[in-house]
Structures are given as C-alpha cells and as structure tokens.
Amino acid sequence: MRMSRGFLPTLKEVPAEAQIASHRLMLRAGLIRQTAAGIYAWLPMGLRVLRHIEQVVREEQNAIGAQELLMPTIQSSELWRRSGRYDAYGPEMLRIRDRQDREMLYGPTNEEMITDLVGQTIKSYRELPKTLYHVQWKFRDELRPRFGVMRGREFFMKDAYSFDASYEDAVATYRRMMLAYLRTFQRLGVQAVPMVADTGPIGGNLSHEFLILAPTGESGVFYDAALEEQDWLAEKVDIDDHASLETFFNQVTQSYAATDEMHDQAEWDKVPENRRREGRGIEVGHIFYFGTKYTEGMDISVSGADGAPLYPEMGSYGIGVSRLVAAIIEASHDDAGIIWPASVAPYKAVILNLKPGDKQSDALCEKLYGHAPDALLYDDRNDRPGVKFNDADLMGHPWQMIVGPRGAKEGKVELKHRATGERFDLSVDEALAKVFAP
Amino acid sequence: MRMSRGFLPTLKEVPAEAQIASHRLMLRAGLIRQTAAGIYAWLPMGLRVLRHIEQVVREEQNAIGAQELLMPTIQSSELWRRSGRYDAYGPEMLRIRDRQDREMLYGPTNEEMITDLVGQTIKSYRELPKTLYHVQWKFRDELRPRFGVMRGREFFMKDAYSFDASYEDAVATYRRMMLAYLRTFQRLGVQAVPMVADTGPIGGNLSHEFLILAPTGESGVFYDAALEEQDWLAEKVDIDDHASLETFFNQVTQSYAATDEMHDQAEWDKVPENRRREGRGIEVGHIFYFGTKYTEGMDISVSGADGAPLYPEMGSYGIGVSRLVAAIIEASHDDAGIIWPASVAPYKAVILNLKPGDKQSDALCEKLYGHAPDALLYDDRNDRPGVKFNDADLMGHPWQMIVGPRGAKEGKVELKHRATGERFDLSVDEALAKVFAP
Numbered sequence: 001m002r003m004s005r006g007f008l009p010t011l012k013e014v015p016a017e018a019q020i021a022s023h024r025l026m027l028r029a030g031l032i033r034q035t036a037a038g039i040y041a042w043l044p045m046g047l048r049v050l051r052h053i054e055q056v057v058r059e060e061q062n063a064i065g066a067q068e069l070l071m072p073t074i075q076s077s078e079l080w081r082r083s084g085r086y087d088a089y090g091p092e093m094l095r096i097r098d099r100q101d102r103e104m105l106y107g108p109t110n111e112e113m114i115t116d117l118v119g120q121t122i123k124s125y126r127e128l129p130k131t132l133y134h135v136q137w138k139f140r141d142e143l144r145p146r147f148g149v150m151r152g153r154e155f156f157m158k159d160a161y162s163f164d165a166s167y168e169d170a171v172a173t174y175r176r177m178m179l180a181y182l183r184t185f186q187r188l189g190v191q192a193v194p195m196v197a198d199t200g201p202i203g204g205n206l207s208h209e210f211l212i213l214a215p216t217g218e219s220g221v222f223y224d225a226a227l228e229e230q231d232w233l234a235e236k237v238d239i240d241d242h243a244s245l246e247t248f249f250n251q252v253t254q255s256y257a258a259t260d261e262m263h264d265q266a267e268w269d270k271v272p273e274n275r276r277r278e279g280r281g282i283e284v285g286h287i288f289y290f291g292t293k294y295t296e297g298m299d300i301s302v303s304g305a306d307g308a309p310l311y312p313e314m315g316s317y318g319i320g321v322s323r324l325v326a327a328i329i330e331a332s333h334d335d336a337g338i339i340w341p342a343s344v345a346p347y348k349a350v351i352l353n354l355k356p357g358d359k360q361s362d363a364l365c366e367k368l369y370g371h372a373p374d375a376l377l378y379d380d381r382n383d384r385p386g387v388k389f390n391d392a393d394l395m396g397h398p399w400q401m402i403v404g405p406r407g408a409k410e411g412k413v414e415l416k417h418r419a420t421g422e423r424f425d426l427s428v429d430e431a432l433a434k435v436f437a438p
Numbered sequence: 439m440r441m442s443r444g445f446l447p448t449l450k451e452v453p454a455e456a457q458i459a460s461h462r463l464m465l466r467a468g469l470i471r472q473t474a475a476g477i478y479a480w481l482p483m484g485l486r487v488l489r490h491i492e493q494v495v496r497e498e499q500n501a502i503g504a505q506e507l508l509m510p511t512i513q514s515s516e517l518w519r520r521s522g523r524y525d526a527y528g529p530e531m532l533r534i535r536d537r538q539d540r541e542m543l544y545g546p547t548n549e550e551m552i553t554d555l556v557g558q559t560i561k562s563y564r565e566l567p568k569t570l571y572h573v574q575w576k577f578r579d580e581l582r583p584r585f586g587v588m589r590g591r592e593f594f595m596k597d598a599y600s601f602d603a604s605y606e607d608a609v610a611t612y613r614r615m616m617l618a619y620l621r622t623f624q625r626l627g628v629q630a631v632p633m634v635a636d637t638g639p640i641g642g643n644l645s646h647e648f649l650i651l652a653p654t655g656e657s658g659v660f661y662d663a664a665l666e667e668q669d670w671l672a673e674k675v676d677i678d679d680h681a682s683l684e685t686f687f688n689q690v691t692q693s694y695a696a697t698d699e700m701h702d703q704a705e706w707d708k709v710p711e712n713r714r715r716e717g718r719g720i721e722v723g724h725i726f727y728f729g730t731k732y733t734e735g736m737d738i739s740v741s742g743a744d745g746a747p748l749y750p751e752m753g754s755y756g757i758g759v760s761r762l763v764a765a766i767i768e769a770s771h772d773d774a775g776i777i778w779p780a781s782v783a784p785y786k787a788v789i790l791n792l793k794p795g796d797k798q799s800d801a802l803c804e805k806l807y808g809h810a811p812d813a814l815l816y817d818d819r820n821d822r823p824g825v826k827f828n829d830a831d832l833m834g835h836p837w838q839m840i841v842g843p844r845g846a847k848e849g850k851v852e853l854k855h856r857a858t859g860e861r862f863d864l865s866v867d868e869a870l871a872k873v874f875a876p
Contacts, residue, residue, distance in 0.1 A: 007505050007568055009559040033558065035551055036514040036542070047508045067445050070485045072592045073511060073575055074532075074544070076474040091537045094512075096544075099529045099579045104474070106512070106534075106544075117471060117479055121447040130445055137511055137575070141537045154510045 001347070002369075003379045007044050010391055020216050022329035023148030025338050029395045031325070038145025038153035045395065046325065048346035050156065053188060053324050054135050056343060057158045060184040064176045064239055066131040066160050071110050071117075073137055077103035079112040082298045092140045106139035111294050111316060114161040118312070119300035125165040125310050128302070129173055133160030135321060149322045150282070150330075156322040163312040165304070167291075168242065170313035174206050174289050175245040177317045178252065181210055181285050182232040188324065189341020190331050192284060193223050195257045199288075206289035206315070211259065211281025214330035220260035221281040224271050227255050282327040289315040332419075338396030339419050347377040349399035349435045350392045354385045360408040364428065368401055368413065371432050393418065399435045439785070440807075441817045445482050448829055458654050460767035461586030463776050467833045469763070476583025476591035483833065484763065486784035488594065491626060491762050492573050494781060495596045498622040502614045502677055504569040504598050509548050509555075511575055515541035517550040520736045530578045544577035549732050549754060552599040556750070557738035563603040563748050566740070567611055571598030573759060587760045588720070588768075594760035601750040603742070605729075606680065608751035612644050612727050613683040615755045616690065619648055619723050620670040626762065627779020628769050630722060631661050633695045637726075644727035644753070647697065649719025652768035658698035659719040662709050665693050720765040727753040776834030777857050785815040787837035787873045788830045792823045798846040802866065806839055806851065809870050831856065837873045 001008075009030045018024040026032045031046030042050055058068065074096070080086035086105075094106040107113070114132060122130065135158045145153050160177065164170040178194060185192035190212050197207040211221055230252075238244040256271050258264060259281065268276070292311040295301065304310030320327075325344075332339045340346070353365045369378040377397065379388045385404075392400045402414040413431040415424040426434065439446075447468045456462040464470045469484030480488055496506065512534070518524035524543075532544040545551070552570060560568065573596045583591050598615065602608040616632060623630035628650050635645040649659055668690075676682040694709050696702065697719065706714070730749040733739065742748030758765075763782075770777045778784070791803045807816040815835065817826045823842075830838045840852040851869040853862040864872065 001505075005503065007507065007559070007570060033555060035510060035517075035555075036512070037540075039510045039512055039514075041510060041551070041555055042508040044505050044507050047506060050508070065443065067439075067482050068485060069445065069482050070480040070488070072473060072477045072479060074474070074477055074577065074592055076477075079473075094534065094536060096532065096534050098532060099581065102475075113473055113479070117473075120471065121445070132445060139512065143537065154512055 001044075001373070001377050003377060003381050006377075009043070010394060018148065020147050020150065020330065021333055022150060022326035025329055025333060025394070026148055026326065029338060032149060038142055038151070040149055040152060040154070045346045049325050049340070049344055050322060052344045052346075054156070054158070054321050056187045057184055057319055057321060058135065060180045060187070061133050061158070061160060063183075064131070064180045066133050066180075068134060069132055070134045070136060071107070071113050073107055073139070075105050075107045075113055077105055079116055080105065082116075083112045083294055084297060085112065092142065094139045094141045107136075108138055108140045109316075110134070110159055111161065111314075112298065115294045115298055115300055115314070118163055119295075119298070122163070122302055125302055125304050128163055128165040128312060129169055131160055131162040131173060131177075133158060133317070148326055150326040152322065155320065158319040158321055160317040162315045162317070163295075164314075165302075165310060165312065167313055170289055170291070170315060171206065172242050172245050174287060174315055175249040176239050177287050177315070178208065179232065179235075179237055179239065179245075179248060181287065181317075181319070182230075182252070184319065185210060185212070185284070186232050187343055188328065189343055190328055191228060193221065193227050193257050193281065194252060195221065195223070195259050195281075196253070196262055197259075197286065197288075198262065202290050202293070204289065205253070208287050209259065209283050210285035212284050212327045212331050213279050213281050214327065215280055216330050217280030217282045219281050219283065220263075221257070221279055222260075222263055222268055223257035223277050224255035225275040225277050227252070227257055228277070282323075282330060283320075284324050284327050285317075285319045287315065287317045289313075333396070336390070337394035340396045340398060342398045345396070345398050347397050348372070348375045349401050350377040350379055350395065350397045351401045352379050352385070352388045352392060352403065354388070354402065354404040356380055356382055358405045358408065361403050361405050364408045364411065364413070365403050367428055368403070368432065372436070401431055401435070439482075439811070439815050441815060441819050444815075447481070448832060456586065458585050458588065458768065459771055460588060460764035463767055463771060463832070464586055464764065467776060470587060476580055476589070478587055478590060478592070483784045487763050487778070487782050488760060490782045490784075492594070492596070492759050494625045495622055495757055495759060496573065498618045498625070499571050499596070499598060501621075502569070502618045504571050504618075506572060507570055508572045508574060509545070509551050511544055511577070513543050513545045513551055515543055517554055518543065520554075521550045521732055522735060523550070530580065532577045532579045545574075546576055546578045547754075548572070548597055549599065549752075550736065553732045553736055553738055553752070556601055557733075557736070560601070560740055563740055563742050566601055566603040566750060567607055569598055569600040569611060569615075571596060571755070586764055588764040590760065593758065596757040596759055598755040600753045600755070602752075603740075603748060603750065605751055608727060608729070608753060609644065610680050610683050612725065612753055613687040614677050615725050615753070616646065617670065617673075617675055617677065617683075617686060619725060619755075619757070620668075620690070622757065623648060623650070623722070624670050625781055626766065627781055628766055629666060631659065631665050631695050631719065632690060633659065633661070633697050633719075634691070634700055635697075635724065635726075636700065640728050640731070642727065643691070646725050647721050648723035649697065650722050650765045650769050651717050652720050652765065653718055654768050655718030655720045657719050657721065658701075659696070659717055660698075660701055660706055661695035661715050662693035663713040663715050665690070665695055666715070720761075720768060721758075722762050722765050723755075723757045725753065725755045727751075771834070774828070775832035778834045778836060780836045783834070783836050785835050786810070786813045787839050788815040788817055788833065788835040789839045790817050790823070790826045790830060790841065792826070792840065792842040794818055794820055796843045796846065799841050799843050802846045802849065802851070803841050805866055806841070806870065810874070839869055839873070
C-alpha cells in the first residue's frame with residue numbers, strides 16, 4: 001500500500017479516554033476508531049492484524065481436526081430458555097425484540113445453538129467425536145466498556161465446541177485443544193501461560209485460562225519458568241494417540257501456574273526459587289470441559305453403542321481474537337510505539353522514501369515495493385524524514401527499509417529492525433531476503 | 439476432508455418450507471441450517487463457498503484501489519438521526535435498546551458510519567479520492583423472510599463507499615466499480631447483466647443493478663446479447679485514465695439492458711431481433727452514485743483547493759455475498775443437485791472410494807487425497823456406491839474422482855465432470871492435473 005493513497009490516519013494527540021498503552025497506540029497508529037461506547041471500527045491496518053491473528057488461530061484449530069462453520073450473531077431466546085440460561089444470564093446479554101415482538105438476542109456465546117445443531121444432525125455415537133468452531137462477532141453489554149478492544153462490547157472471538165462419546169475421549173479432545181492453544185500463542189509471538197481455572201460445580205482439573213504476560217494485566221500470575229522454555233511447535237505429539245496426549249498434558253500441568261484467584265502458597269513454595277516467575281497477565285483464551293451440562297440440560301442425545309441414548313460429553317474453547325490485538329500490543333511495545341511480532345504485523349516492512357522526487361530514491365523504492373506490494377507499506381508521502389521515522393516506529397512494522405539519496409546512488413538500503421534497533425546497510429536483494437526470510 | 443469425519447449432514451427429504459431450488463439444495467446438501475426465522479448457520483461446506491465468493495469479491499475490490507476496513511454490526515441511532523434516516527427507515531431496521539437504554543440498531547447499511555469516519559479523518563481534498571469497503575453481516579427485519587438465504591434477515595454483504603473531490607472523479611470511480619463488478623461476476627462463473635436502475639431524486643444514469651439470469655429471478659429482464667459476449671477479464675482498461683474508463687463504460691451502456699420496472703419498449707424495438715434476450719434475473723449487486731446527499735446532510739466537508747469547504751461526492755456499491763451463494767445455485771443446478779462453478783466450489787473434487795477396505799482402492803484414494811487434503815473431499819464412508827454417487831451429484835463438486843477395485847488394480851481413476859457428465863479414464867497424475875488445471 002502506498003501511504004499517499006492509503007486510509008491510514010495516525011493521531012498526534014494522545015486521546016484522553018485511552019488509559020492503557022494498547023488503547024492509546026491502537027488509536028494513535030490508526031488501527032481502530034470508536035463508533036459508539038465499547039464499539040469500534042477496524043481501519044485497514046487494524047483489520048490486517050485482526051485477520052492475521054484469525055488465520056493463525058484457524059490453522060491451528062484445523063490442525064487438530066476441528067471444523068469451521070459459522071453461526072449467526074442473532075439468536076432466538078427459545079434456545080436459551082431450553083438450557084435455562086435466558087433468565088440466568090445477566091444484563092450483559094443484549095436482548096432484542098424483532099418487529100414481530102419475538103424475543104431475540106445478540107449471541108454472547110454459542111453453547112445452546114451448537115448443541116441444538118448437533119442434536120438435529122448427529123444421530124449415532126459412531127459420528128462422534130466432532131469439534132466445531134466459528135470465528136464470529138459477539139456482544140456483551142458491559143456496563144463500563146473500557147481499555148478499547150480489550151473490554152469492548154462488540155468483539156471478535158473464536159469459540160469451539162466439542163462432542164465426544166465418552167469421558168476418556170473428551171479428555172483427549174481437551175488435551176488436543178491445549179496443544180493447539182499453546183501452538184497458536186507461540187506462533188502469535190507472545191508468551192501465553194496456561195493456568196488452572198475454576199471448574200465450579202463440574203469439578204476436576206479440565207479448565208485452563210491462557211494469560212499473556214503484560215504489566216497491565218488484570219490478574220496476578222505465578223508460574224514455573226519451565227513453562228517459558230518449551231517449543232510447542234517442535235513438540236512431537238501424536239494427536240490420535242491418547243497416551244501421547246496424556247504425556248504432553250502432564251508435562252504442561254506438572255509445572256506450577258496459577259492466577260492470584262487460584263494461587264496456592266504451599267505449592268508455590270515447592271517451586272525452586274530461581275524458577276519462580278511472578279507478574280501480571282491478560283486472559284486471551286479459556287478451555288473448559290463441562291461434560292453433559294448442555295446435552296442433558298437440553299435433552300439432546302445420540303444413540304450409544306448399546307442402543308440406549310447417550311448424552312455427548314462437551315467442552316468449549318475460546319480465544320478472544322480482537323482482544324488479542326490489544327494484548328499483543330500490551331506485551332510488545334515501547335515508548336515510540338508498537339512492536340509487532342512478524343506473524344501478525346500488518347505489513348512485513350515499511351519503505352521510507354526520505355526524499356520523494358529524487359529520481360534514484362524513487363526508483364529504488366519502487367523496486368522494493370514492486371517485490372510484494374500486498375505485503376509492504378510504502379511511505380511515499382511528501383513529509384519530512386522525522387515524520388516518517390516516527391510513524392514507522394509508532395505503527396510497529398517489523399522492518400523499516402530506509403532509502404535516502406546517498407544510499408540510493410549506490411543501490412543501498414538501510415534496514416532497521418524495529419524490535420532490536422539493529423541497522424544493516426544492504427543491497428536491494430539482501431534487504432528483501434532479510435525481510436521475507438521464512 | 440474425510441467425509442467419515444466431516445460435519446457434512448445431507449438430507450434425504452426435501453424440506454417442506456423450501457420453495458425454490460437453491461433453498462432446497464442448500465438444505466439437502468448440508469450448506470446451511472435455519473436457526474430462527476430468516477437466520478441461518480453456515481455449515482462447513484456452505485461456509486467454504488461463502489468464503490470463496492467473499493475472496494473473489496475482495497480481490498476485485500482491491501484491484502481497483504478500494505481499501506478494506508471493518509465496521510461493527512451494532513450502530514448508534516445518533517448517527518442515523520444526523521442523516522435523518524433514523525425515523526425514515528421502516529420496520530426493516532432492527533432497533534435495539536442497550537442496558538443503559540440508549541437507542542442502537544443492527545446496521546442494515548453503513549452510509550452514515552463511513553461518512554462520519556471519513557469526516558473525522560480526512561481534512562483536505564488532497565487526501566481524496568478514497569473508496570472504502572467492508573464485508574460484514576447486516577440485518578434487515580423482513581416481515582416474511584423466505585427462499586433461504588436469498589431473502590434472509592441476517593445476511594453477508596460487501597458494501598463499498600467512495601469519496602471524490604469532484605463530479606468528474608466520482609464518475610470515474612463509478613466506472614471503475616462497474617468494471618470490478620463485471621470482473622467479479624465473471625470470475626464467479628455466472629452471467630450477471632448490469633441494468634440501468636432508478637436514481638430517484640439524484641437523477642442521471644449512474645445507478646445500475648447487476649442481475650444473475652435464472653428462471654426463478656424476481657424481476658423480468660430484457661437485454662442485448664452483446665452483453666453476454668464480453669470477456670471483462672481480458673478487457674484492457676486503464677483504471678487511472680478517465681478517457682479509457684469512459685470508453686469502457688460507453689461500451690457497456692450502449693447495449694440495451696433493463697428490468698421490467700425500467701423497460702422502454704421503444705428502445706427495445708431498436709435492438710436487432712436476433713440479439714434480444716428476455717428472461718428473469720436475481721439482483722446480486724447494485725452500484726449507485728448519490729453525490730453529496732450524506733456529506734451535505736451530515737455536514738461533513740473537507741477543505742477544497744480554494745480553501746473553501748468541499749462536500750465530497752459519494753457513491754455506494756453493494757454485493758450480496760450470502761445471497762450470491764443461492765443465486766449461483768439458481769443459475770447452475772440440475773435435477774440431481776448443485777453444479778458449482780470451479781471458482782466457488784467448496785472442494786475442487788470429491789474422491790469416491792467405491793469399496794473402502796479394498797487395499798488397492800484405499801491406497802489409490804489416499805494417494806489422490808494426499809495431494810491436496812485441504813482442497814479435496816474424500817468419500818471414505820462405508821456406504822453403497824449409489825449413495826456416494828448421489829451425494830456427489832447433490833453437493834456439486836466440479837469433478838468426481840471415482841475409484842473402484844478394478845480400476846485401482848491398474849492405477850486408474852474414472853474422472854467425471856459434474857457439469858457436462860463427461861468421463862475420462864486416467865492415471866492418478868493425469869486426473870490430478872485435470873482437476874487442478876488453472
């Protein structure tokens with residue numbers, strides 16, 4: 001994208017309503033604009049980040065055999081009455097009456113709808129297991145929306161729902177999902193630690209929250225440094241083998257990790273002191289096994305191996321995709337702006353033409369830009385170099401390709417790495433090779 | 439996807455509520471399920487088609503320099519009061535009160551919001567032109583939703599909005615968009631004819647509907663066969679040159695084309711008889727220039743070349759993405775089921791294993807499937823060949839790769855072309871080459 005043509009409005013002033021870094025930076029860098037309390041429009045650069053995150057999430061869901069579908073945003077109250085949640089759900093549910101005075105709602109989650117869909121469709125235990133997910137807009141009518149998309153009202157979420165024929169299968173599904181989550185967050189370039197979470201009346205230990213470490217996090221977190229050291233993408237797990245999944249799961253859960261809510265001082269004291277990590281975290285994912293709560297509650301069964309009705313065992317698994325944009329920024333920024341991990345960055349690099357109109361500079365920039373115009377941002381604006389440097393740092397592209405008249409004469413690009421500040425004097429081919437290295 | 443694991447529920451019974459072919463076929467082939475009146479869940483196969491259409495639409499929007507952003511589904515009534523449309527809009531608008539008793543609505547369209555966003559952001563005529571679009575869920579509370587996603591309440595739409603500094607620039611933008619639409623529909627494998635539409639109080643001739651020809655269409659259409667013969671993808675148009683755009687536009691609009699509403703018998707009589715085409719059509723797109731209606735109405739201006747306030751000239755441009763799924767089926771099916779154009783088909787081909795358990799058949803099928811598991815459907819179910827043939831025809835994949843024990847012994851695949859019924863006896867490599875030919 002050429003910045004002279006793009007819709008990339010930056011702000012010089014720090015907006016007064018923005019209390020945390022990610023909210024300030026998302027407004028200043030032109031990722032979002034508020035259109036109503038807790039509701040945001042995603043401008044082109046913000047949307048690119050959102051889509052990149054969505055795609056990583058999708059690929060890792062597909063990799064464990066989850067299947068994507070898409071449920072609507074507006075639901076009928078009738079479904080929620082069947083589960084008993086229509087009256088139980090608080091004022092966070094956006095309730096609507098349509099023109100025929102039917103009670104509808106904007107879905108905050110989809111347990112009821114997916115359970116009903118599966119009930120209409122799946123008749124036998126032989127058709128299980130099934131894990132289904134969608135990435136869809138949801139609404140929670142927060143009383144005090146704040147922190148930008150971190151706690152907005154309309155938000156974008158991946159929610160998966162699993163249906164298994166037995167508890168053992170459900171446990172295997174849960175473990176597969178934990179692996180998918182660890183891989184997802186690693187690919188997103190953030191440290192997200194799984195913490196055991198409250199299971200309420202369900203019991204057991206099959207509920208984990210994933211928290212991204214960031215000083216502005218809403219929860220205190222305590223965890224064993226062992227959890228930082230794993231390369232989950234390299235980890236060999238046979239997802240079709242229950243024993244392999246169990247080994248993996250034990251390896252994750254043997255290390256202490258808890259939010260302040262669930263913190264256990266006695267267990268914490270057993271962690272060797274040099275491995276104790278304390279900090280704050282932002283919840284970006286939650287996986288939860290809840291058994292037959294909805295299938296029994298809504299009386300949705302399939303025929304079991306013995307011919308008798310069988311209530312599938314369920315779990316649900318959420319990732320806050322729009323919230324992740326803010327959480328990644330909280331975890332990865334400095335005073336000058338955002339520092340995007342390469343996997344989610346809106347563009348691989350920005351080309352800074354320090355002197356538009358200088359023939360050699362223009363030609364060199366066009367050559368760079370022509371290599372991948374969809375993946376590069378070209379700052380071709382008639383602005384001072386200082387403005388361009390500042391905007392580049394603010395927007396946080398992983399690389400800056402700096403082209404001035406002196407270097408251009410020799411066919412040289414100055415490459416700056418946003419995260420480390422390292423600089424390299426390179427030829428066009430060398431610079432492109434570095435920016436597009438896999 | 440292996441069908442034994444997929445969530446691909448077909449229906450044998452024709453659902454009583456489905457009155458038109460596309461609705462029946464979308465339910466029977468397992469593309470959608472209704473979750474409330476006029477509201478549908480998109481099952482995995484339907485979602486794949488929806489995404490393929492969305493992606494073609496996106497690529498052609500980007501190709502003319504339109505920029506994608508994403509506006510939220512829920513809007514504040516305040517914006518609509520500023521344009522005067524809040525009270526004017528009928529009961530099709532889904533009106534909502536949030537927990538603070540603020541009047542909100544589920545957006546049926548986004549003129550107000552985008553105009554406000556542009557007004558907040560763009561200060562000078564120098565930043566124009568800008569064409570912005572999004573692909574987002576919308577809601578129209580139809581009194582009698584019917585025909586499945588053809589006239590649903592929650593629907594998926596691409597809507598673009600253009601802002602130009604002069605009438606001449608706005609005309610060029612309009613013509614660019616017409617080119618993008620013609621190319622989009624051609625890539626989608628359907629004949630969509632642009633028909634001059636009513637411009638109401640705006641006047642002029644800058645309003646066109648695009649109708650897909652199908653016997654169940656809601657409008658009668660009359661057009662010159664010349665419009666069928668163009669290859670818009672091969673057409674050389676310099677989109678940065680006003681004269682080139684004008685030549686292209688005149689070439690399109692010189693041929694007669696009108697719906698029954700706008701039909702002009704005297705003009706029709708001038709079309710040579712052998713070139714007169716009459717039929718029915720389904721509206722799938724609409725492009726519309728409306729000048730300063732919203733910018734003046736909402737008092738949103740930029741500074742002009744002379745320093746005085748300038749109201750940008752606007753147009754809006756819609757494509758009904760979810761409706762297109764149904765419209766394409768109306769235009770492309772037979773008694774046995776759907777016939778997907780290759781560009782939107784959920785899978786490139788289905789592999790029919792006629793005898794699962796036969797070692798050579800299984801091995802051959804796995805070899806085919808392993809070539810591109812993301813783009814192929816593998817019918818590995820323990821079902822009779824007749825069931826598989828019927829489902830394959832119903833689901834409408836462009837190609838069927840039929841593998842039986844006899845052929846498998848010789849390493850042969852029978853390839854069937856769904857649209858023509860042609861059959862070919864081929865080696866694995868030959869069959870894959872044909873299926874994945876560009």
